Amino acid sequence: MxxxxxxxxxxxxxxxxxxxxxxxxxxxxxxxxxxxxxxxxxxxxxxxxxxxxxxxxxxxxxxxxxxxxxxxxxxxxxxxxxxxxxxxxxxxxxxxxxxxxxxxxxxxxxxxxxxxxxERPVPFPGWTLPGVLTVGAAQILLKTADSVPEKPVWIAGCGPLPLLYMTQLLAAGGRIAGFLDTTARGRVRAALRHLPQGLGRLGDLMKGLSWSLALRRAGIPTIRHVTELVAEGEGRLQRLRYRAEDGREAEVPAEVLLVHEGVxxxxxxxxxxxxxxxxxxxxxxxxxxxxxxxxxxxxxxxxxxxxxxxxxxxxxxxxxxxxxxxxxxxxxxxxxxxxxxxxxxxxxxxxxxxxxxxFLDALYAPRPQLHAPPDETLVCRCEEVTAGELRARALEGRPGPNQLKAFTRAGMGPCQGRQCGYAMAHIVAAAQGRPVEEVGFYRIRPPLKPVTLGELASLDEQEPAA
Amino acid sequence: MFRKLHDPGPQAVTIFIDGRPVVAEPGESVAAVLLRQQEGWNRTTPVSQSPRAPYCMMGVCFECLVEIDGQGSVQSCLTPVAAGMRIARQQGRRSLSA
CATH class of the missing domain: 3.50.50.60 (FAD/NAD(P)-binding domain)
Structure with missing residues (x-):
């Protein structure tokens, strides 16, 4: 070759x-x-x-x-x-x-x-527990392994993907415990002003509406305007707590929770x-x-x-x-x-x-709570660094994400900041009262994916002799 | 925590998870098979030894790392099953004497 x-x-x-x-x-x-x-x-x-x-x-x-x-x-x-x-x-x-x-x-x-x-990372307390996956992950399991959650599944988030996955899951014979819709209040009104330019995509709109209708007909319990989530359990997801915008709180048993807040x-x-x-x-x-x-x-x-x-x-x-x-x-x-x-x-x-x-961007804009996880949340899943630690450090001398990475190891694990990058940026921005776009992102360096010494050695063998 | 909707039938292959034979279907990933097991986790973290399971299934989160045929820290969501494959769950950080 x-x-x-x-x-x-x-x-x-x-x-x-x-x-x-x-x-x-x-x-x-x-x-x-x-x-x-x-x-x-x-x-x-x-x-x-x-x-x-x-x-x-x-x-x-x-x-x-x-x-x-x-x-x-x-x-x-x-x-x-x-x-x-x-x-x-x-x-x-x-x-x-x-x-x-x-x-x-x-x-x-x-x-x-x-x-x-x-998928947009969605840090919340307990999101690292086995049993918490993304909606995209569950859809991949459905497509490639014909697998569905064993027990009725909880789905939390917003966007077209949860609606599509839920209709596919029902068609496959899967069961849904409930949908915690995190679309914030007022988003529909904000989105409507973008609707005229989107009318050429009426087919997509109808598709989205048909998914929502199918879920309603199937009697899927839906809790609107959910703002906060907590996953709990000993070594795996066992309980889920959520709070809606109107202050309603509930705790439900759960084995699998699927989350999605856009891509x-x-x-x-x-x-x-x-x-x-x-x-x-x-x-x-x-x-x-x-x-x-x-x-x-x-x-x-x-x-x-x-x-x-x-x-x-x-x-x-x-x-x-x-x-x-x-x-x-x-x-x-x-x-x-x-x-x-x-x-x-x-x-x-x-x-x-x-x-x-x-229209979709405005309708499914991330809720503000997504970027301000409680202190106990593991923001960096790999190196297990909490939001609280990052917040406290962000106040000492106005460091940026790269300095905080050096101080705390957040972003240094195998995923290389793919799960914590945006949370880090938002936490730094909020702590320092700066716009998030001014804070910047991790400096990304090769290797883009972890490489073993053995792989590097195999590379040397193919280099022409100097 | 997941179940397969159909029986893989005659094309099924056997893989071994921590020495235990498990039925799998060609075309699915090792992570998909791990998620059907009772244990529900595939590794414990190097920092706090807490259990983790596949999360993104598309190669970006690195939670699904396992040892496959003797090689450590392989992304099981990117690895299709193969007959006779030997999978080992990973515990904590790796040690030199391993």
């Missing part, structure tokens, strides 16, 4: 696959690396296996639409490397990848990061590469600074898909194709006029796909 390609794509979700197909169409050699064993990303996780099974039908049309995409990607002629972790990119570009316990270096002229999104772009690779990011006030997260093709502030590094800002699968595909077109033009496979011509329908598709986003 050649170690050089024109283009390296990271991630085999909707954006990465669309980019690969478009780049191949213009004659580029393409390598696509992905952590998962099969293409599809999170939205179409396991689609190649699942599409042929009886459970495919109850996962819905938009999931099934991934089967054609995966097939087209398989046929496009890109070098596809599943189960591979990218942990460093050097200028040039030299990318360090680990697969099957062996590390190696591959080279490329341009890079498209299609690393997608992760945020994966920006670790972009940050490590020195790509500029900006605070997105509507989505309450950092997004990379990109031009109209998805190119970052670092030349020939592009970001497509939800990593560019949350837009969903339908926005991810045109973003992937736009980036591929630009790379093809850069490398002389397409003249600029032809690239512009081909980009026009993609830009149209992208703006159509994003039309409902401001």
């Amino acid at each position: 050649s170690e050089h390609t024109d283009l390296l794509i990271v991630g085999a979700g909707p954006a990465g696959m669309a980019a690969a197909i478009a780049a191949r169409r213009h004659g580029l050699s393409v390598r696509l690396v992905d952590e998962q064993p099969a293409p599809g990303g999170q939205i179409w996780r396991g689609i190649e296996t699942v599409a042929a099974t009886p459970r495919a039908a109850r996962l819905g049309e938009s999931y099934l639409s991934g089967a054609d995409r995966a097939a087209a990607f398989r046929a496009c002629g890109a070098l596809y490397e599943p189960e591979s972790q990218l942990w460093q990119i050097e200028p040039g570009f030299r990318a360090f990848i680990t697969r099957g316990g062996k590390a190696r270096i591959v080279t490329a002229e341009a890079i498209i990061l299609a690393t997608g999104a992760q 945020v772009p994966n920006i670790h690779a972009a940050l490590a590469l020195g790509c500029a990011v900006r605070w997105h006030a509507g989505q309450h997260c950092y997004v990379p600074v990109l031009d109209a093709w998805g190119e970052t502030t670092q030349a020939n590094i592009f970001i497509a898909g939800d990593g560019a800002g949350i837009g969903g699968a339908e926005a991810a595909e045109p973003r992937g194709r736009l980036a591929a077109l630009r790379v093809a033009a850069r490398l002389g496979r397409l003249d600029d006029a032809a690239a512009e011509l081909a980009a026009a329908p993609e830009r149209g598709a992208l703006s159509g796909a994003l039309a409902l986003r401001p």
Whole structure:
């Protein structure tokens, strides 16, 4: 297998696959690396296996639409490397990848990061207990392992995903104990002013409404405007306490609690590469600074898909194709006029796909309590650092997230700040009375994923002798 | 804490969790199988030895680390099951004499 390609794509979700197909169409050699064993990303996780099974039908049309995409990607002629972790990119570009316990270096002229999104971390007391998972995790278990919670499950959070998962779970014969809806009061009114521009996406709106209606018809108990959550138990989740905005409190027995407060772009690779990011006030997260093709502030590094800002699968595909077109033009496979011509329908598709986003962003904006967890909450799951410790330290000499990381080890564990980064930023901001976007984020350095000494040693063997 | 909705049938494989044989289905992850076990946890933390279980199932949280076929701290949510695979739950921090 050649170690050089024109283009390296990271991630085999909707954006990465669309980019690969478009780049191949213009004659580029393409390598696509992905952590998962099969293409599809999170939205179409396991689609190649699942599409042929009886459970495919109850996962819905938009999931099934991934089967054609995966097939087209398989046929496009890109070098596809599943189960591979990218942990460093050097200028040039030299990318360090680990697969099957062996590390190696591959080279490329341009890079498209299609690393997608992760669920927004939701620190609350007890969120580290076995039995607390994200809604996304449970949906992956449903898709890839046909598994559902054994006992009636509690679901807490907001956004389209909990509604979709609950309808899929009911269709699969799963049981729901109750839905703790954390959508804050007044969000509907705030969202409505964004509705006119989203009316072109009436289908999506109807889909969302149909999920809500299905849950109502199924008699799922729903508690609105939940502000605080506490998970408790000896060694595993046994009880759940919650408080609603009107002060109502309750304690219920629980074995599995699924949480979800929206998704945020994966920006670790972009940050490590020195790509500029900006605070997105509507989505309450950092997004990379990109031009109209998805190119970052670092030349020939592009970001497509939800990593560019949350837009969903339908926005991810045109973003992937736009980036591929630009790379093809850069490398002389397409003249600029032809690239512009081909980009026009993609830009149209992208703006159509994003039309409902401001409505959804406003409706499901994170509740304020999410960013101000009680002192006893473990903010850094890996190194077990509490919100209280970070708060106290944040008052001593106005440190930023990176100094607090050095003081407390928060953000130094194997997840490298993927779960505590935003909580850290908000805690520092609140303690010091500064806007969160001014506080900044962890400085992200390679390796982007933990690498063993053995893997590093395997890399040395492949280096040409000096 | 989770249950599988269908019987994997003749294509089922056997993997070993702490030496105990467990039925699994090709295509599912080790983490998915761990979540169907009575114990409900896959490691204890290096800091306070508290039990942890898979949380994100997509490779970002690193809670699902286990030892697989002798290699420690493998992300079980990213590892598909294979016949005969040997999984060991991880306890606390690793030691040099392990």
